[in-house]
Amino acid sequence: MPLKIALFASGSGSNAENILQYFSQNDKFIFPLIISNKANAFVHERARKLNVPSYTFSREDFSDGEAIVRLLKQQQIDCIVLAGFLLKVPLALINAYPNKIINIHPALLPKFGGKGMYGHHVHDAVAAAGETESGITIHYVNSNYDEGSIIFQAKCPVLPTDTPDMIAEKVHALEYEYFPKVIEDLWG
Ligand code: GAR
Numbered sequence: 001m002p003l004k005i006a007l008f009a010s011g012s013g014s015n016a017e018n019i020l021q022y023f024s025q026n027d028k029f030i031f032p033l034i035i036s037n038k039a040n041a042f043v044h045e046r047a048r049k050l051n052v053p054s055y056t057f058s059r060e061d062f063s064d065g066e067a068i069v070r071l072l073k074q075q076q077i078d079c080i081v082l083a084g085f086l087l088k089v090p091l092a093l094i095n096a097y098p099n100k101i102i103n104i105h106p107a108l109l110p111k112f113g114g115k116g117m118y119g120h121h122v123h124d125a126v127a128a129a130g131e132t133e134s135g136i137t138i139h140y141v142n143s144n145y146d147e148g149s150i151i152f153q154a155k156c157p158v159l160p161t162d163t164p165d166m167i168a169e170k171v172h173a174l175e176y177e178y179f180p181k182v183i184e185d186l187w188g
Pocket of ligand 1: 009010011012013014015016083084085086104105106117118119122172175
């Protein structure tokens with residue numbers, strides 16, 4: 001039986017696309033749908049191009065969680081991957097999928113995590129703090145932002161001359177390289 005994974009994404013969706021491309025020839029993993037909290041997020045374009053149905057749920061649906069759990073159960077989803085998903089995951093979802101939800105964070109947690117720390121805010125903070133390294137953290141999701149147990153981290157150097165955009169580029173490269181492999185190792 002292939003493992004059915006739902007992808008959640010709020011914005012561009014480049015990680016979601018990278019994961020779909022990586023597993024496109026692997027019939028042990030299937031990705032029946034993408035869920036977003038933004039109707040105009042670019043991830044929907046990517047989903048259309050790759051023939052993956054994508055759905056948008058409102059902020060209210062996300063804080064309640066029941067409608068999302070219903071859809072996921074209907075589609076017999078086994079696991080959830082947050083690939084650039086920026087809202088808090090509702091308790092209903094965490095309870096329905098215990099230890100089956102993972103997230104990628106674009107920094108070395110526990111540093112630069114928590115509410116409001118997403119996307120470019122993270123890279124701005126890393127540059128402002130004069131860090132000499134950054135990286136990615138892949139972790140289980142629990143009811144607190146960025147606090148679930150860590151599955152994997154990878155690092156990149158940050159130079160004093162690096163802008164937040166330059167840090168973002170290095171971090172994205174790590175995400176594309178490692179996120180699909182970590183999913184494969186974890187659930188393969
Ligand atoms: C990624 O860098 C991901 O790590 C980050 O959002 C970006 C989404 O890019 N996630 C968070 O900040 C979660 N706190 P993408 O939409 O191009 O994949």
